[in-house]
Amino acid sequence: MVNKNIKSLFVLTAFAVLVGCDNDEQSMQPPPLYLNESASIDERVNDLVTRLTLEEKVAQLFDKSPAIERLNIPEYNWWNEALHGVARAGKATVFPQAIGLAATFDEDLMLRVGTAISDEGRAKHHAFLAENNRSMYTGLTYWSPNINIFRDPRWGRGQETYGEDPYLTTRIAVNFINGLQGDNAEYLKSVATLKHYAVHSGPEVSRHSDDYTASEKDLAETYLPAFKDVIAQTKVASVMCAYNSVNGTPACGNDELIQNKLRDEFNFDGYIVSDCGAIADFYDVKSHNIVNTEAKAAAMALKTGTDLNCGDHHGNTYSYLSQAVKEGLVEEKDVDKALKRLMYARFKLGMFDNPENVPYSDTPIDIVGSNKHLALTQEAAQKSLVLLKNEQVLPLKGNEKVALIGPNADNEAILLGNYNGMPIVPITPKLALEQRLGKNNLTYTAGSSITGEVYTHYQPIKAKHFFHLDHNNQMQPGLIAQYYPSSNFDRQPVKREIEKNLDFSWERSPIDNSIEQEFAVKWTGIIKPQETAEYHFKSNNVDFTLNGQSVNGAITLEKNQSYQLNAESKFNHFWHSNVINPTASLTWLKNPQSLTQQALNNANEADVIVFVGGISANLEGEEMPLQIDGFSHGDRTNINLPKSQLNLLKKLKQTGKPIVLVNMSGSAMALNWENENIDAIIQGFYPGEAAGSALVSLLYGEYSPSGKLPITFYKSVSDLPDFKDYSMKNRTYKYYEGEVLYPFGFGLSYADFKYKNTRHSIDAGSGDLNLTTTITNQSSFSADDVVQVYVSMPDAPIKTPNKQLVGFKHITLKNESKNDIKFTIPKNKLSYINEQGIAVAYKGRLIITVGSGQGIKIPKDKFTVTNIVL
The missing domain is CATH 3.90.182.10 (Toxin - Anthrax Protective Antigen;domain 1)
Structure with missing residues (x-):
């Protein structure tokens, strides 16, 4: 439990310091307004800001905000992470990487995951405070989630996103944020931060200097909807602006993005934090280099509306704001405006209140890694796994001798992804299969490097x-x-x-x-x-x-x-x-050198081969120094399975034994040969600490897979535009013109679901579209599926998406039963975006697809197509 006595000292000591008199005089003096919990937060914030000097105000705009000892205000470090679990702060339950959470298409699950993460975050925060630890990664302001659109599979940080579709991204993010921030009317449980605003998705190596051109149509149709809609549907407290420039101006100093869009059009009233070092990029000669002094860079960002400066090796650029005020570049009232937004968030977190009045302050530390949370990450892992191919190999019967092969079979890195905590009970595929089969029915070898001379089985x-x-x-x-x-x-x-x-x-x-x-x-x-x-x-x-x-x-x-x-x-x-x-x-x-022969020996003695390969977050991620074949600075130069693994798979194929390929990656893979030659393929998106147990349960049919791809799997990057081309032409399922390997929304099941008889009506008052589809589970077991609704607008006067996701539901259907699934598609989803970025009501034939995918590469009884006229 939290040591409330230590924490309560803040309020009591603050009274004494601020009043500055003996005990008798204190009893006659009212507490300062900012410590008066009965006053409104706005009143308290205004009072506090009036007590600060300009230098003190400026210092509070740093990610490492120092203590103000004369007011007994403690230091606070704003930087914390909670992408898929409390990160970088020791042990915490590790949930599937964000892209894997998106693959669940499960809104209720996301709410529960966000709630569990904020429970653990609160518990750890108060435990740190009890020991007066206020270092980085101990606070309550989380720089998560990443809602950028995963437009190109080469981007190494795509694993941090919810995929390529703005609607899916919005719905997953809304529930995650509600879980993080809580449902208390008075207090925030923690702060969620939407990042990176905006038009940000690689390349990593040049992100500090790149200027991305995005049309008004692409901005309104792809890059900004998730930010706009999440802000409209939640009370998200924070946004992080990106490193890159957009249409000629750095994102953190971009009036069109921040003032015109974020503040005025989207009605965002929280605070904005810079990505770390982004403001220094304004004057760095190797980066954007659009101003020539630190003071001008600080003034530009502040006046645009960036409130908090996260610094890096350049230092805190906002330390030059005092100079900027002297030079007339900004006014002190601009500093006040930013500071008030930041202090408002700290008050909403309860940092200036008696802990006994803050509902989350007594969250027990033993909730971290609790059985409930470990069960939840197991559920999330199971729902995140996507079955891509199955030639009647899975589920395994249970009596086979298994050769477990592959560089990721015992690689803990594939459980974690990036921006992760230290797992409580990490379970690799090797460990889970050993626990199930024992050593007599299981052999293991890494078989190959993960790529080149990079090995994983140290x-x-x-x-x-x-x-x-x-x-x-x-x-x-x-x-x-x-x-x-x-x-x-x-x-x-x-x-x-x-x-x-x-x-x-x-x-x-x-x-x-x-x-x-x-x-x-x-x-x-x-x-x-x-x-x-x-x-x-x-x-x-x-x-x-x-x-x-x-x-x-x-x-x-x-x-x-x-x-x-x-x-x-x-x-x-x-x-x-x-x-x-x-x-x-x-x-x-x-x-x-002996790995290949070991793998072949094991395969020849086995009944089935389970090959766990792919890549890891040690190869793809954020601004990494790595430069080897297929990988550059965190990004990928191709999306093939690394040659060392493919060569081994081809040799294993020659044994004639059935092969189950489990591909672990944070992004799409061009599994072309594999799709033609491997008997079963499972996609895992860095499934969290329960990855191994979830995988084994899938292999042996303890549940039916329900994960769906949140990104398109292409056949090659040569089919895509240049990585730095930010036009959405020929990108994602919405605009791609070629044949894909596996489409967005794709995922097989062990169950036999049938879709039929989609009925529709238009609400006379609202103009909303009502849909009802009958779904039957003809299997002998209960199973989950993701019902997806797509619309196409072939009669639009301009180019519109091929298909566009407008609804989905993750359902459970009992064996040999059927159910009517209903959707209400809001009227605003029945519009298209014109070249000026304006939504226009659609008139003409509307094609509606309802099913277990887009209707591509799945049997005809797995979806329905309905044509109506608007």
């Missing part, structure tokens, strides 16, 4: 390989560790230990047992292999040398030979560094 170096020399120059077990009280080595170590190996996860500081950790450590000793082999090393937060040399790639080590090891780790508060539950490890693998 193992911790066991203690028997580590030694050090004692004072008598005698070999002794373990490494010598020296701990330093800061993130540098310029002071004397304060602790010396002999440690058995190099594999650490510090829940508390090894120096002073505090929960907020900033320290450095050096390890010295000897590595002594027990066999001669080619070794590959992998480090996590560790810089190391062997015999004074850095190790890059493979290195041959001799049996029983001693190699001098020097290693070090640093943990600090710098951008992206995590001082909460930091980890450090050194792992290795031996002789990867």
Whole structure:
């Protein structure tokens, strides 16, 4: 439970400090208005702002807002993440990556997931406060969700989005945000942030300098609807502006985007935070470089409406706002306006109120990773898996001997995606199959690299390989560790230990047992292999040398030979560094050349091959340095399965054994050969910590798959426009003119659903379209499906989407039963966007498709098509 006594000291101490007199005088003085909980938030905010100097006001516009000691206002760090679980703050339930949550097409599930995440966030926040930890990732202002449109499968951050469709994105985001922010009329449970506004989806390598051209039609039809509609349907408290420019102006200083659209047209009244470093890009000569001083950059962003500056290696550009005021670039009232929006959010979170009056402040810490939340992430994982192909192989009968092969079969990274927490009970496919089958009916090998020379099956170096020399120059077990009280080595170590190996996860500081950790450590000793082999090393937060040399790639080590090891780790508060539950490890693998033969041997002895491959968030993600075949700076240069895996699959195919391919990726894959030659294919979108158990339950038919693709799977990127071309022509299911591999909304089932007899009517008053479709489950078991409604407008005077999703429902239908599923399609969905970006009521033939997909690459009894005239 939260230590309320510690937290309540804020209000009591604030009274004494502000009044500044002895106890008798205090009893005669009213509390300052900003601490008066009976006053309105606006009154309290206004009162607080009047008490601050210009310099104090400016400092509160930084993501790292300092304490104002004379008013006893504590420091606050605005940066926190909750994309698919509380992130970067130690252990928390890890739900499927955002793209996988979208694949569920389940609004109720998203509300429950958002609620669980905010429960854990509140619990962790108050536990941190109880220990006076106010560092990055401890606050209640979450920079989630990412509602950018996943327009191109090459974008590495597409995994963070809800896919390529604005309507699906809106409905998933609305429920997630409602779960995060709670339903209390007085208080926010946490703050959700829509990002990245706007027209943002790669490439990563040039995001700080790119200027994307988007037509009025594309803005209104694709890039802005999710922002507009989520704002209209929720009370979302925050928006993050993007790095890129839009039509000539950086997003965080773009009047058309922020003032004309976001503030005036969309009626957004919350606060806007910059992406980290985005305002510095205004003057950075390697970035947008549109102004020549920091003060001008700060003034431009502030006057446009960006309230909070997240800084980076440039520092906080808003620190120049005081100078900007002196130069007449902005007025102090502009600073006040931004500060009031920020303080309003902090008051709504209850940060200036007695904790006993804030309904979420007593959330118990044991809710983090509770059985309820672990069951929920299992449910979400099951619903996120998409069955793409099944030639009567699945479900498995249960008596087969299984050869588990593939670089992702025991790779914990594919559970997590990016922007993740540390899982409570991580279950890889290997672990789940071992638990089900035991070792007699299961063999395992990674089989290949994940790509090139990148391997995933590294193992911790066991203690028997580590030694050090004692004072008598005698070999002794373990490494010598020296701990330093800061993130540098310029002071004397304060602790010396002999440690058995190099594999650490510090829940508390090894120096002073505090929960907020900033320290450095050096390890010295000897590595002594027990066999001669080619070794590959992998480090996590560790810089190391062997015999004074850095190790890059493979290195041959001799049996029983001693190699001098020097290693070090640093943990600090710098951008992206995590001082909460930091980890450090050194792992290795031996002789990867034998992997192919091991895989073939295992396959020949098995009845069925389960191949878990794909990619991982270590290859695709945000602005990464990685540049290898197929991958560049977090993005992808092609969308094929990496060659090392495809070559192995082709050899496994020659064994004649049935193969189930489980592809793990945050984005679309061009599984062309695989679709022609593999017996069954399952798509997993980084399914969270229950990935393994969810997959095994699917393999053995404990539930029927219901996941649907939230993105189009193309046959090749060569069929797409240039990555930097932001026109929507020939992109996504709505505009693509070619033949796709698997369409948006596609996903197979074990159940036999039939769709028929769609009826319709137009409401005479509202003009809304009412639809009713009869669905039958002709199977002997209950199952879920996602009913999807698409409209086409062939008689529009301009180019309109091929199809457009306007409704969906995730349903459960009992065995051998039928049900009528009803939809009401609002009148505003029966309009098209003209070239000026204006919605126009559609007149003419309307084609309505209702079914278990778009009606592409699924049997005719899985959907209905109805024509009406508007």
